[in-house]
Amino acid sequence: MNLDLSHYWRQQIEALPVPDTPFNLLNVCGGHERSITQAGLRSTLPHWLNLIPGPGCPVCVCPEIDIALAIAMAHQTKTILASFGDMLRVPINTLQTKNFFPKKIRSLALAKASGLDVRPIASPIDAKNIALQNPTKTVVFFAAGFETTMAPVAALVQESLHGTLPGNLQFLISGRRTWPAVHALLTDDRSTSIDGMIAPGHVATVMGTHEWQKISRAHQLPTAIAGFENESLLHAFYCVLQQSHLNHPQVDNCYTQVVKPEGNRTARAILLRAFAIKTSQWRGIGAIPDSGFTLRSHFNDINARVYFSDVHTHISDVYAHAPRLKGCQCADVVMARCRPNQCTLYAKTCTPREPIGPCMVSDEGACRIWWANGMPSQTAASTRPA
Structure with a gap:
């Protein structure tokens, strides 16, 4: 971290004219939220x-039905x-009233604790290695993530075309695209009115x-792409505020070390060769057009939804008639309708040790980030908006 640059950009922000109303600046990336909260930037800015x-x-928006499907597949011989x-550790809640799984298994971690063979991995190559080491078993790779994560998954998928993929490896894909969700947020009447946006550095x-020019043009929204150090974030904040002051919305790139106008063309081509784009469900939010990745039909032989078609049909039928959990506001947090500490469950019945919603699980979940950094519940919080 460059303290001189951080100080400089704080001064530049403080020198800007004070707006007539509070300026609501959306950060899209969970990594940005973690950097902002850990550094205490909210308390140092105007x-x-x-x-x-x-x-x-991506963990927070993975549909509950896909996690239930993964647990059901783990039960297969x-x-x-x-x-x-x-x-x-992401919990499912919808099926618990039906006692659908043995011992009320609410997560893959509890499925593992019950004796099922569930394995955490750090990269797609780990899934391939597990399949190579266990040739008599079917290995299902449950892959959730945004574009950055799904690109290496797509590369592994395409190994099936070259005969280098183990024949016992199946893919349960739950990947999502970022900008359609931001578009949905910005057109959601229930979301907080947004005046500017910090676009995600890794996805960019x-x-x-x-x-991200699609968002800037469609919504006339001042936007900047940021890295994860304080100086890059503060630079991006300043750029957005300056755009707003000049009434000149555009996309400023404050992460030029790695973000280029065209992005990574190879990674984008790999994504498009492996995946088709479809309308997809986001947990608690509903269907968002053109927001999901699904395996192209010529990869049906490694599509776990096809391989375990009876399991997929059964889980889908159960979810179609199951009640929904009330109280958890993770979807409202994700869609900027409320702050984490405004959820009535936050830091009370929902904690990282006993999470009810997915936002309290992942290191990129806003609730988990706020809880880990001592952000109090709304009843004890400062009256200053988050």
Whole structure:
């Protein structure tokens, strides 16, 4: 961290004219929210600048039905379920009133504790290695994530075309695209009115600045792409505020070290070769057009939804008739309708040890980030907006 640059950009922000009303600045990336909160930036910036967390956590928006499906697949004979580590503790709540799974298994972690072969992994190559080491078992790779994560998953998928993928490896894909969710947030009447946006640095590395010009042009919204150090974030805050002051919305790139206008063309091409784009469900939010990745039909032989079609049909039918959990406001947090500490469950019945919603699980979940950094519940919080 460059303290001189951080100090400089704070001074530049403080020198800007004070707006007539509070300025609501949305940060899309969970990594940005973690950097902002850990550094205590909210307490050091002008009182009129509200930093609002948004839909930047892929674990938080993974549909509950997909987690239930992963648990059901883990129950199948001679099956290993592999998933990125932060997915293991995400709870399902909808099926609990029906006692659908033995011992009230609410997560993949509890499925593992019950004796099922569930394995946390750090990269797609780990799933391939598990399949190579267990040739007599079916290995299901449950892959959730945004564009950055899904690009290496797509590369692994395409190994099936070259005969280098183990024949016992199946894919349960639950990948999502970022900008359609931001568009949905900005057109949601229930969301907080947003005056500017910090676009996600990692996603922009793959998709480029052009992806975020769609948002800037469609919504006339001042936007900047930021890295994860304080100086990059503060620079991006200043750029957005300056755009607003000049009434000249555009996309400023404050992460030029890795983000280029065209992004990573190779990664984008790999994504498009492996995945089709479809309308997809986001947990608690509903269907968002063109927001999800699904395996293209010529990869049906490695599509776990096809391989375990009876399991997929059964879980889908159960979810179609199951009651929904009331009280959890993770979807409202993701869609900027409320702050984490405004949820009535936050830090009370919902904690990282006993999470009710997904936002309290992942390191990129706003509730988990706020809780880990001592942000109090709303009853004890400062009256200053978050």
